[in-house]
Amino acid sequence: MDHREAGIPGKSEPNLLDGHISHLALDIGGSLIKLVYFSTNDDVDVVDKAGRSGKESLGKGRFHFANFETSKINDCLEFIQTKQLHLGGCRHLEAPPTDMTIIKATGGGSYKYADLFIEKLGICLDKEDEMDCLVAGANFLLKAVHQEAFTYMHGQKEFVQIDHNDLYPYLLVNIGSGVSMLKVDGEGKFERVSGTNVGGGTFWGLGRLLTNCKSFDELLELSHKGNNRVIDMLVGDIYGGMDYSKVGLSSTTIASSFGKAISDNKELADYRPEDISRSLLRMISNNIGQISYLNALRFGLKRIFFGGFFIGGHAYTMDTISVAVHFWSKGEAKAMFLRHEGFLGALGAFMSYGKHGFDDLMFHQLIQSASLAGDKIGSPPNGKSSENESIECSIYAS
Structure with a gap:
């Protein structure tokens, strides 16, 4: 479990006795469950459209992030x-009185595990469309969070300044168990233009079969130590160590992922798990990068945003995707x-509270300001980005 806590600065856990947890949202995918919840210490009196009064936590607070294997x-x-x-949680203001707590959720698991949440916690999962949530979460991050988007290539990270007036259109590539590619034209305006079944679930599934790794993080850690050239067939392996310069292929370009396993007189046990996971990660990342660019090309899009827990802040994954996009676009894209690439859906589900009667409580002006704590991106042992990341924001009623 990766838990990105961000309570009171200097503390690793939020103080639930002094503070107030407001609004939990879930994204229950095929591989991972993502949680987003908000905490604040300021209680104010509020009145809804029906004249009902009560207290609600408004003011400055933080989003908290956590994830679990499904x-x-x-x-x-x-x-x-x-x-x-x-x-x-909240009681739906437009619904009949009930003792059941309503929690926003998205992803296939919000249907599959709905009865389990009722049975174990008395939680009723109010289901939101998965693609709607992905886009809403991405738009929120790109507009509200300082230094949210960045490029990463050849080990160099560079934050991208997003012009809110020139954000759309863009291609959103969400890499979960599978991959969805969405052309986003505005708030709530998008089209799923493509996708591929070769995604994070493929990496994890094949990785378990080939290396006996028990977790996604373990597989990523192995890949960090591996050498894909032991297994991948390169252009230089075919051309005697030379480039194929006529068509722009260097000797180190991969001609065939896992290609050397054809001619090597070896069994699976003869290959290092580290090299296998590296080759597998390279193959899937390259494939996603190429397909993403081809779809961006279809619509004349220059900007492609990648999200999903497959990336996980892992430097090699980002670098491979970036090189693929750069290569196939000849540097134009x-x-x-x-x-917060893994929490788009959960954040979008959180935002959806504002569409269902809760706007009078805390969604008049949802995000007044947002700042980020911590900016470490790299390859820590567990393949995750910094666990000190959080979103701090001001939320209040006008």
């Missing part, structure tokens, strides 16, 4: 129960990444 959903339920996150 196969270990009971760990997620225990986390919610222990931190009492569901007690900060750029791959850009998001600091």
Whole structure:
């Protein structure tokens, strides 16, 4: 479990006795469950359209992020129960009175595990469309969070200044278990233009079969130590160490992923798991980068934003995707990444509270300011970006 806590500065856990948890949202995917919740210490009196009064936490606060493997959903339920996150949920103002807590959720698991949340926690999952949430989450991050988007190539990270008046259109590539590619034209305006079934689930699934790794993080850590050239067939392997300069291929370009396994008189046990995972990561990342660019080319898009937990702040993954986009576009298009790439859907589900009667409580002016704590991007041992990342923002009623 990767838990990106961001409570009171200097503390690793939010103080639930002094503070207030407001609005939990979930994105339950095929591989991972992503959680986003908001905490603040300021309570004010509010009145809704029906004249009902009550207290709501408004003012400065922080978003908190956590994720769990979907196969270990009971760990997620225990986390919610222990931190009492569901007690900060809401009762739907437009629905009949009920003791059931309403929590916004998206992803296929919001249907698959709906009964389990009711049984274990008394939570009713109010389901939001997955693609709507992805786009809403991405738009929120790109508009509200300082230094959210960046490029990463050849080990160099560079933050991108986003002009809010010139954000659209762009291509959003969300790499989860599979990959969805969305052409985003504005707030709530998008079209799923393509996708591929070769995504994060492919990397994890094949990785488990080939290396016996027990977790996604373990597989990523292995790839960091591997050498794909032991298994991949390069242009130089075919042309006697030379470039194929006539068509612009260097000797180090991969001609065939896993190609050397054809001619090597070796069994699976003869290959290092590190090299296998590296080759697998390179193959999938290259493929996603190329398909993404080809779809951007279809619509004349120069900017491509990549999200999803497959990336996980992993330097080699980002570098491979960036090189692929750069190569196929001849430098005309750029791959850009998001600091909170794995939480787009969960953030979008959180934003959807404002569409269902809760706007009178806290969504008049949702994000007044936002800043980010920590900016470390690299390849820490677990393949994740800095666990000190958070979004701090001002939320108040006008």
